[in-house]
Amino acid sequence: xxxxxxxxxxxxxxxxxxxxxxxxxxxxxxxxxxxxxxxxxxxxxxxxxxxxxxxxxxxxxxxxxxxxxxxxxxxxxxxxxxxxxxxxxxxxxxxxxxxxxxxxxxxxxxxxxxxxxxxxxxxxxxxxxxxxxxxxxxxxxxxxxxxxxxxxxxxxxxxxxxxxxxxxxxxxxxxxxxxxxxxxxxxxxxxxxxxxxxxxxxxxxxxxxxxxxxxxxxxxxxxxxxxxxxxxxxxxxxxxxxxxxxxxxxxxxxxxxxxxxxxxxxxxxxxxxxxxxxxxxxxxxxxxxxxxxxxxxxxxxxxxxxxxxxxxxxxxxxxxxxxxxxxxxxx
Amino acid sequence: xxxxxxxxxxxxxxxxxxxxxxxxxxxxxxxxxxxxxxxxxxxxxxxxxxxxxxxxxxxxxxxxxxxxxxxxxxxxxxxxxxxxxxxxxxxxxxxxxxxxxxxxxxxxxxxxxxxxxxxxxxxxxxxxxxxxxxxxxxxxxxxxxxxxxxxxxxxxxxxxxxxxxxxxxxxxxxxxxxxxxxxxxxxxxxxxxxxxxxxxxxxxxxxxxxxxxxxxxxxxxxxxxxxxxxxxxxxxxxxxxxxxxxxxxxxxxxxxxxxxxxxxxxxxxxxxxxxxxxxxxxxxxxxxxxxxxxxxxxxxxxxxxxxxxxxxxxxxxxxxxxxxxxxxxxx
Numbered sequence: 001x002x003x004x005x006x007x008x009x010x011x012x013x014x015x016x017x018x019x020x021x022x023x024x025x026x027x028x029x030x031x032x033x034x035x036x037x038x039x040x041x042x043x044x045x046x047x048x049x050x051x052x053x054x055x056x057x058x059x060x061x062x063x064x065x066x067x068x069x070x071x072x073x074x075x076x077x078x079x080x081x082x083x084x085x086x087x088x089x090x091x092x093x094x095x096x097x098x099x100x101x102x103x104x105x106x107x108x109x110x111x112x113x114x115x116x117x118x119x120x121x122x123x124x125x126x127x128x129x130x131x132x133x134x135x136x137x138x139x140x141x142x143x144x145x146x147x148x149x150x151x152x153x154x155x156x157x158x159x160x161x162x163x164x165x166x167x168x169x170x171x172x173x174x175x176x177x178x179x180x181x182x183x184x185x186x187x188x189x190x191x192x193x194x195x196x197x198x199x200x201x202x203x204x205x206x207x208x209x210x211x212x213x214x215x216x217x218x219x220x221x222x223x224x225x226x227x228x229x230x231x232x233x234x235x236x237x238x239x240x241x242x243x244x245x246x247x248x249x250x251x252x253x254x255x256x257x258x259x260x261x262x263x264x265x266x267x268x269x270x271x272x273x274x275x276x277x278x279x280x281x282x283x284x285x286x287x288x289x290x291x292x293x294x295x296x297x298x299x300x301x302x303x304x305x306x307x308x309x310x311x312x313x314x315x316x317x318x319x320x321x322x323x324x325x326x327x328x329x330x331x
Numbered sequence: 332x333x334x335x336x337x338x339x340x341x342x343x344x345x346x347x348x349x350x351x352x353x354x355x356x357x358x359x360x361x362x363x364x365x366x367x368x369x370x371x372x373x374x375x376x377x378x379x380x381x382x383x384x385x386x387x388x389x390x391x392x393x394x395x396x397x398x399x400x401x402x403x404x405x406x407x408x409x410x411x412x413x414x415x416x417x418x419x420x421x422x423x424x425x426x427x428x429x430x431x432x433x434x435x436x437x438x439x440x441x442x443x444x445x446x447x448x449x450x451x452x453x454x455x456x457x458x459x460x461x462x463x464x465x466x467x468x469x470x471x472x473x474x475x476x477x478x479x480x481x482x483x484x485x486x487x488x489x490x491x492x493x494x495x496x497x498x499x500x501x502x503x504x505x506x507x508x509x510x511x512x513x514x515x516x517x518x519x520x521x522x523x524x525x526x527x528x529x530x531x532x533x534x535x536x537x538x539x540x541x542x543x544x545x546x547x548x549x550x551x552x553x554x555x556x557x558x559x560x561x562x563x564x565x566x567x568x569x570x571x572x573x574x575x576x577x578x579x580x581x582x583x584x585x586x587x588x589x590x591x592x593x594x595x596x597x598x599x600x601x602x603x604x605x606x607x608x609x610x611x612x613x614x615x616x617x618x619x620x621x622x623x624x625x626x627x628x629x630x631x632x633x634x635x636x637x638x639x640x641x642x643x644x645x646x647x648x649x650x651x652x653x654x655x656x657x658x659x660x661x662x
Contacts, residue, residue, distance in 0.1 A: 075406040259615045
């Protein structure tokens with residue numbers, strides 16, 4: 001028969017409430033109390049029953065991190081993994097644990113979105129839609145949207161300055177004298193794609209350049225696809241002298257295509273990426289890219305969600321974290 | 332007042348047990364039953380109460396993935412993130428969710444290891460010790476150890492052929508004619524370090540070469556540290572003609588140092604890595620490395636743990652997943 005909190009309380013002489021506090025919030029009891037409680041617990045082989053605690057409080061202290069299926073292996077995604085890590089850290093600091101799943105895991109066979117696991121709120125990352133948010137709210141589930149912007153009442157969305165980042169990278173290329181600039185764009189969510197594409201177009205417009213659609217390609221954002229696409233673009237007789245890639249994985253694939261074609265980077269081909277992923281300073285030459293403040297994105301999303309879980313009224317807001325251009329060796 | 336399972340049961344006409352099953356194990360009821368249950372649930376805004384379910388079953392269907400603090404941001408660690416993803420997939424297939432934490436999160440102020448969150452078992456990844464395993468077992472917590480080998484009764488450890496992998500890479504270098512081969516080793520756990528170091532030494536012994544300790548360095552496994560270390564090694568007048576790096580991040584740093592020193596890879600310096608991380612085929616030239624079957628490691632650890640949770644007796648066993656050499660362009 002397992003020991004209960006009452007057994008521990010009897011043995012150490014403190015109340016049940018104090019024993020409970022010694023485990024749940026160790027910093028709220030004195031060092032001496034903690035020691036006595038832990039000693040008694042150790043002697044009895046007692047550990048607090050987390051399930052029972054959750055039942056009593058009606059809260060689980062768990063948060064779900066739900067990512068769009070195509071970006072799914074969040075831990076392998078160079079853009080989302082640092083965001084996820086920041087969410088994880090923020091949650092841990094505030095006493096919450098994190099579940100990962102893809103949006104598909106939340107769908108019932110009838111298409112409804114249903115939360116089967118124990119959690120107090122959800123961060124919806126990547127492609128998401130208003131219906132999903134509404135379904136979750138119907139289950140009294142607070143939601144914050146990450147890296148997307150949805151027009152839903154009382155909904156907080158945390159994203160980054162997608163348009164401004166693209167404009168920064170493109171202006172840098174035009175200031176370096178480039179006129180024929182290619183675009184290799186990843187097939188991301190409409191919010192991300194459209195904003196970055198508009199930045200590309202507006203920068204060309206600023207220098208009176210019309211868009212050459214042979215130089216504009218949309219691909220699945222893998223290094224392999226990027227290599228293939230860049231190889232084709234670079235084999236055109238009047239090939240671009242610079243390529244703007246809408247993420248760093250695409251930029252790395254483009255670099256490989258250029259190096260294999262014997263082109264010198266940046267002298268014969270300039271390349272700019274987006275995200276400032278880990279890879280951007282591991283490749284040689286190191287990649288010029290747009291730095292996205294992933295740590296802040298993750299922290300803000302977690303903080304806003306936890307505030308709602310703890311009673312703050314939800315707010316309609318789109319938060320855009322600022323971007324900056326990191327000039328390295330490929331431009 | 333929130334709807335209960337009884338309300339749903341009344342409205343759809345099925346028993347409480349059937350309603351419960353329609354949510355917990357949708358594939359165990361017919362399509363028609365599911366539809367009726369979900370319709371009733373939707374009409375009443377009912378969702379199953381996961382906490383109450385866990386309470387009744389005495390199980391949480393949650394598993395902890397605990398990683399050694401220094402390797403902690405598991406989602407940013409190129410070796411552990413694919414393992415973690417495989418654990419996650421295996422758990423999801425079997426109906427379990429996964430928590431991430433570092434070993435520090437589990438330590439009480441008295442040094443004891445304590446599980447505060449709701450979970451049914453734990454995968455201990457990276458550096459871990461027998462005391463930790465014993466502490467967890469005292470809380471009736473099944474444990475499987477990942478990427479380490481501990482001598483503890485009834486303990487299953489899932490690791491890879493660390494020694495054999497190092498030997499493969501080194502023999503490949505000696506077969507290419509190299510005699511002066513450097514070693515840049517990451518400061519990993521004793522299990523990993525010692526095995527890979529022994530592989531290095533034994534391969535040199537096979538060709539009658541004594542170890543030149545100026546060519547053997549241990550560093551924190553970052554690209555920056557590797558670059559620095561490789562630069563120094565390459566500036567020696569009788570520098571090595573090949574370097575074996577005990578992971579791919581170190582190998583990439585070594586590549587950067589070589590390229591910046593104007594050396595042609597592999598003609599003037601051959602480089603071999605370990606792990607076959609994502610980065611190894613993104614860099615140019617692509618990296619020769621030892622492939623570790625991370626998917627199988629993750630799957631086996633999760634399967635063995637879940638079997639124990641579901642009643643299988645624990646077994647003392649060290650499982651070594653096989654390795655293979657992937658020859659690319661750096662050797």
